[in-house]
Amino acid sequence: MKAAVVPFVNGRWEVKDWQTPTAGPNQVIIKIHASGLCYTDVHITHGMIPTQFPRVLGHEPVGEIVEVGPGVTSRKVGDRVGVGWVQRGCGRCEWCLRGKKELCQNAISTGIGLQGSHAEYMLAYADATMLIPDKLSYEQAAPIFCAGYTVWSGLRLADPKPHERIAVVGIGGLGHLAVQYAKASGFTTIAVTKSKDKEKMIRDLGADEIVESGAALQAAGGADVLLATSNSWHATEEAATGIRPNGRVVVMGASNEPLGFNLGMMLTRVRLMGSSQNGPEYLYEALDYAAKGKVKVVAETYKLEEIGKAYDRVADGKVRFRAVITMN
Numbered sequence: 132m133k134a135a136v137v138p139f140v141n142g143r144w145e146v147k148d149w150q151t152p153t154a155g156p157n158q159v160i161i162k163i164h165a166s167g168l169c170y171t172d173v174h175i176t177h178g179m180i181p182t183q184f185p186r187v188l189g190h191e192p193v194g195e196i197v198e199v200g201p202g203v204t205s206r207k208v209g210d211r212v213g214v215g216w217v218q219r220g221c222g223r224c225e226w227c228l229r230g231k232k233e234l235c236q237n238a239i240s241t242g243i244g245l246q247g248s249h250a251e252y253m254l255a256y257a258d259a260t261m262l263i264p265d266k267l268s269y270e271q272a273a274p275i276f277c278a279g280y281t282v283w284s285g286l287r288l289a290d291p292k293p294h295e296r297i298a299v300v301g302i303g304g305l306g307h308l309a310v311q312y313a314k315a316s317g318f319t320t321i322a323v324t325k326s327k328d329k330e331k332m333i334r335d336l337g338a339d340e341i342v343e344s345g346a347a348l349q350a351a352g353g354a355d356v357l358l359a360t361s362n363s364w365h366a367t368e369e370a371a372t373g374i375r376p377n378g379r380v381v382v383m384g385a386s387n388e389p390l391g392f393n394l395g396m397m398l399t400r401v402r403l404m405g406s407s408q409n410g411p412e413y414l415y416e417a418l419d420y421a422a423k424g425k426v427k428v429v430a431e432t433y434k435l436e437e438i439g440k441a442y443d444r445v446a447d448g449k450v451r452f453r454a455v456i457t458m459n
Contacts (some may be wrong), residue, residue: 132145132148132150132151132248132250132251132252132413133146133147133148133149133250133251133435134147134148134149134187134249134250134251135187135188135189135249135250135435135438135456136149136185136186136187137175137176137184137185137186137187137188137207138184138185138186139185140176140177140178140184141176141177142176142184143439144176144306144438144439144442145338146420146435146436146438146439147224147248147316147418148252149187150213150303151251151252152246152252152254152269153198154198154199154200154203154254155201156200156201156202157200157201157202157256157257157258158199158203158254158255158256158257159198159199159200159203159206159254159255159256159257159260160195160196160197160198160199160252160253160254160255161192161194161196161197161212161214161252161253161254161255162194162195162196162197162251162252162458163192163193163194163248163250163251163252163253163458164192164193164194164195164269164457164458165193165194165269165270165272165273165455165456165458166192166193166210166247166248166249166250166273166455166456166458167189167190167191167273167274167276167277167430167454167455167456168189168249168432168433168438168441168442168454168455168456169190169191169277169278169304169318169445169453170304170362170385170444170445170446170451171190171277171385172188172189172190172242172249172326172442173244173442173445173446174385175188175268176188176255176442179385179387180240180243182243184264184374186242186246186247187242187246187247187248187249187250188241188242188247188249189241189242189247189248189249189250189253189456189457190214190216190240190241190242190247190248190276190277190330191213191248191273191274191275191276191277191278192213192214192241192247192253192255192276192362193211193212193213193263193269193272193273193393194211194212194213194253194269194272194458195209195210195211195212195274196208196209196210196212196260197252199257199400200206200257200278201360203215203257205258206255206257206260210260210262211234211261211262211263211265211269212255212260212261212262212263213261213263213272213273213275213276213412213418214248214253214259214260214261215259215261215276215277215280215408215411216233216239216241216276216277216280216407216408217232217233217235217238217239217240217241217408218233218238218239218240218241218244218245218255218259219232219239219257219258219259220232220233220235220237220238220239221236221237221238221326224236224237229297230338231321231410233407233408233409239256240331241255247429249435249456250435251435251458253316259289261276261411261414261418263418264418264421265422266420266422266423267418267422268314269429269457270428270430270432270455270457271421271427272418272421273455274304274308274428274430274453274455275277275414275417275421275426275428276414276420277408278304278305278308278428278453279308279312279417279418279426279428280408280413280414280417281305281306281358281383281406281407281422282305282306282308282312282358282383282406283312283413283416283417283420284406284407284408284409284410284413284417285309285358285383285404285406285409286309286312286313286316286356286358286381286427287409287416288381288404288406288409288412289356289358289379289381289403289404290379291318291355291356292355293317294445295318295322295355295356296318296319296320296321296352296353296354296356297313297318297319297354297355297356297358297359297374297375298320298321298322298323298348298354298356298357298358298370298373299313299320299321299322299323299338299357299360300323300324300357300358300359300360300361300366300367300370301324301359301360301361301362301363301366301384302323302324302326302329302360303360303361303448304321304360304450304452305360305383305384305452306315306322306358306360306361306427306452307332307333307336307429307452308426308452309358309360310322310333310336310337310338311322311336311337311420311425311426311427312404312417312420312426313337313358313423314337314338314339315337315420315426318384319339319340320337320338320339321338321339321340321341321342321348321351321354322338322340322341322342323341323342323343323345323348323357323370323373324341324343325344330407332429335376342373342433344369344370344372344373345369345370345371345373345374346372346373347373348370348372348373349372349373351373353373353374353378354373354374354375354378355374355375355378355379356374356378356379356381356408357370357371357373357374357378357379357380357381358381358383359371359380359381359382359383359384360383360384360412361384362384362385362386363384363386363388364384364386364388364389364410365388367380367382367384367390368390368391371396371401373381374396374399374401375399376399376400376401377399377400377401378399378402379401379402379404380401380402380403380404381404381405381406382403382404382405382406383406383407384406385386390403409439428452428453428455429451429453430452430453430454430455431450431451431453431455432454432455432456432457433452433454433455433456433457434456434457434458434459435456435458435459436455437456438456441454441456
């Protein structure tokens, strides 16, 4: 099969022949129809998230099951499925026993513990797959398996109450979906961005207000929940000055910068929360919103042989807002 291979840390992605996987016990083979290219792929390429190379990356896979291994009963050939970031835990630690494999320190992840989805075929554990709603196209579904899943999980973790206000900082690959999920849930939604060229699109996505800073957010009434999807924690810290008492700052963007928590936040009982993908029920809900047309991914689409160009655009922050790789 053809696959996009990263030969070593900081190596140039190469489309080349790669061994086609076969299904073992409790596993399936997915013929990939679309694979989202996430900024996390950039982090992995640069060694920020350790793995072994050479490596096929990609953790937003969707496609059709073409082979089932021994013991698989819940999936069949022809099923339209996708796979999230964490496929399985060790099964023995406290968090696995609590049913929270995503917190397992020895979890097997797509594109890390297993080869990823920027390829014509991918191996996955059957119980890690999620059926895709019939009304949702592969191209729309792929980014939901990371970006959409992540922001919806963060919003659900914050547990907003009726009449509370949601702000989103970082209106990019995650943020443009966060705005839509917050609005689809019925909340007043404020976008925090300095990008004037994005304002019309952000309003079209459903934002009720657009402000350029935490001070402007505070002047506009503040927010009870700040969904921080930016990879700049400096931007997150600045936007958090607009959080209301008892507010929650949910950090979902990856950064090596320090993130400050100040005395004022302590005195007003502000909570700082980290979040990624928090359980399969949230993935089901995220896909359902998209299938009902309440959330739409804004994406650029590339063929597998164009993945080098797509990667460069993602790494340079030029994609608006997700990149999706389709297979021939």
